[in-house]
Amino acid sequence: MKSLEDLKKMREAALKKVEMREGGKDYRVVVGMATCGIAAGARPVLNKLVEETANHDYNCVVTQTGCIGMCVYEPIVEVYEKNGAHTTYVHVNPDKAARILAEHVGQGHIVEEYTVDAAKKAQEA
């Protein structure tokens, strides 16, 4: 049973984590959540990103944005690095989302096959 009491413990744990980690997170993971995105399945993707980040304590914050203007590619997830570089992943589903976190945020390797560039190349071919 969950009760409001649980929040006290979570608060303490969160404060401890902040102390250990100076200077914010290394990655920002952004999900497009406009109608096109929600209908296209962004909601389970957001859910997965939040869950995996909690379970593995990935060094990222997960945030949302409105329409990215590329509805045909939804659901879209963008990963921003501290130096400003960003990667756009398209047609993301919960499984792909988990892999993006594990490889890109966890290990610093872009998952090339899920990027918008890969999708565009596949279309041209």
Added chain:
Amino acid sequence: MMLDIAMHILELLMNSIQAMAKVITVRITESEKDDLITIEESDDGKGMSKELLERVTDPFTTTRTTRKVGLGVAFMKGMTEQCGGIFDIRSTEGVGTWIKATAQRSNIDTPDMGDLGEMMMAAIQANENIDYIFEYITDTNSFVFKSSEIREQLAGVSLLEPEVLIWIKEYINQGIKQAKEDLK
């Protein structure tokens, strides 16, 4: 395209968030006695002009620029009308917006309720500073969630901590399940 009810409501929540609301209330009433699902969503955001309000239930209305069609409100209206329900929207510029939608519980076209906890999690995740009030009411029970109470308990720690978001989702779904025990 078939959306569950939670996704329809999430669209309304996103509109309220975009309208700069400070307080957003969602009330879902599931009545076995009346064979009815009633959804009320209201905000104290910027509201709509008479002209926009008249057009807003038309799928070709949107004030966004990246895409031509706005779908949130029109979709929900279409859904309720298909499910033997009614749709009502009222809005005043500078005051806020109020939407009420109903659907017959037993209607074969009425979509599943979907994951309401996840819906609230997504809204809070979109803007944690808004005060969300979520109510789920059955013929004999009710469950109320207020994000301001959570914020108070966390005293300075963000609602966006992933552990907190997941807790909120599960806490809401647990509350609904308990309130639902009298529903079949």
